[in-house]
Amino acid sequence: MNTKKILITGASSGIGRETVRYFAARGWKVAATMRNPEKAGDLVNIPGVAIYPLDVTQPHGAEQTILKAWQDMEGIDVVVNNAGYGALGILEGAGDEQIIRQIDTNVLGTLRVIRYILPLMRERKKGTIINLSSIAGKMGLPLYSLYHASKYAVEGLTESLFYELHPFNIKVKIIEPGPVKTEFNGRSKDEILPPDDQKYIAISQKVSHFYNKTFKYAAQPEVVAKAIYRAATSRSNKLRYPAGFQAKMFLLLYRILPGTWFRRLTRILINI
Numbered sequence: 001m002n003t004k005k006i007l008i009t010g011a012s013s014g015i016g017r018e019t020v021r022y023f024a025a026r027g028w029k030v031a032a033t034m035r036n037p038e039k040a041g042d043l044v045n046i047p048g049v050a051i052y053p054l055d056v057t058q059p060h061g062a063e064q065t066i067l068k069a070w071q072d073m074e075g076i077d078v079v080v081n082n083a084g085y086g087a088l089g090i091l092e093g094a095g096d097e098q099i100i101r102q103i104d105t106n107v108l109g110t111l112r113v114i115r116y117i118l119p120l121m122r123e124r125k126k127g128t129i130i131n132l133s134s135i136a137g138k139m140g141l142p143l144y145s146l147y148h149a150s151k152y153a154v155e156g157l158t159e160s161l162f163y164e165l166h167p168f169n170i171k172v173k174i175i176e177p178g179p180v181k182t183e184f185n186g187r188s189k190d191e192i193l194p195p196d197d198q199k200y201i202a203i204s205q206k207v208s209h210f211y212n213k214t215f216k217y218a219a220q221p222e223v224v225a226k227a228i229y230r231a232a233t234s235r236s237n238k239l240r241y242p243a244g245f246q247a248k249m250f251l252l253l254y255r256i257l258p259g260t261w262f263r264r265l266t267r268i269l270i271n272i
Ligand SMILES: NC(=O)c1ccc[n+]([C@@H]2O[C@H](COP(=O)([O-])OP(=O)(O)OC[C@H]3O[C@@H](n4cnc5c(N)ncnc54)[C@H](OP(=O)(O)O)[C@@H]3O)[C@@H](O)[C@H]2O)c1
Pocket: 009, 010, 011, 012, 013, 014, 015, 016, 034, 035, 036, 039, 054, 055, 056, 057, 081, 082, 083, 084, 085, 086, 105, 109, 132, 133, 134, 135, 176, 177, 178, 179, 180, 181, 182, 183, 184, 185, 187, 188
């Protein structure tokens, strides 16, 4: 049997790490990439898993790693652009550095990895590229303007590539989770401090309370790993894969309700 091969970015924790386990358990060869390979921990003991350094904000290093993994595994069938994080807070309080880092990691990082893998997949006339978006790529919620900007970009670039890569038998897929129990709402969160606490304090507190509530009922990372597996093994041209109950519910409401109703409902839920 032909062993399938996958490369995953941001595999040191959360969804990426769980996805490594999920594919390896199903007999795939996995290139688990992370910016700090010391975080691999017990992934090094899983048969079929190899660890590679890859920081998506470092173009040269990222390209070298992708070429090396391609050579080592004699091709890559699926690439998962998972590396990412969320900047949370009032836009007025965001410095250039925070804005640039959010876009550099979530958008430019994704574009870089795609650009490096594309010539190789195109030559082979097959491949699948799976990009982690979020429900944040389909609707705007308060205090996440930078993160939304990044995930809307991921949605747009992926949908564009759907047509561009179709003639070369390269599939693209978008994964849209809602809240997931990972480091996302903890260690990985980049909190933007308001410029003047008093002006924004009421909305900041209410929104934080709302997000903390939604994260109480967050999906397990395995739910997302399963959605990624469905996308990776699908023969169809389906583009979007919502992952988790909350994602499906929010996306359904967003689709069926008139915009003014949805926004009113959101304000009622958050109490703003
Ligand atoms: N959790 C959620 O609620 C949720 C919902 C929807 C979508 N998502 C998306 O799911 C993806 C994974 O997030 P997660 O929930 O699994 O959070 P996580 O546990 O914080 O994992 C994020 C991963 O991205 C890596 N990363 C960050 N910057 C990087 C860079 N410059 N180069 C390479 N890797 C980098 C982190 O590496 P380090 O360990 O080195 O920091 C970590 O491995 C993200 O794209 C996120 O936007 C998450």
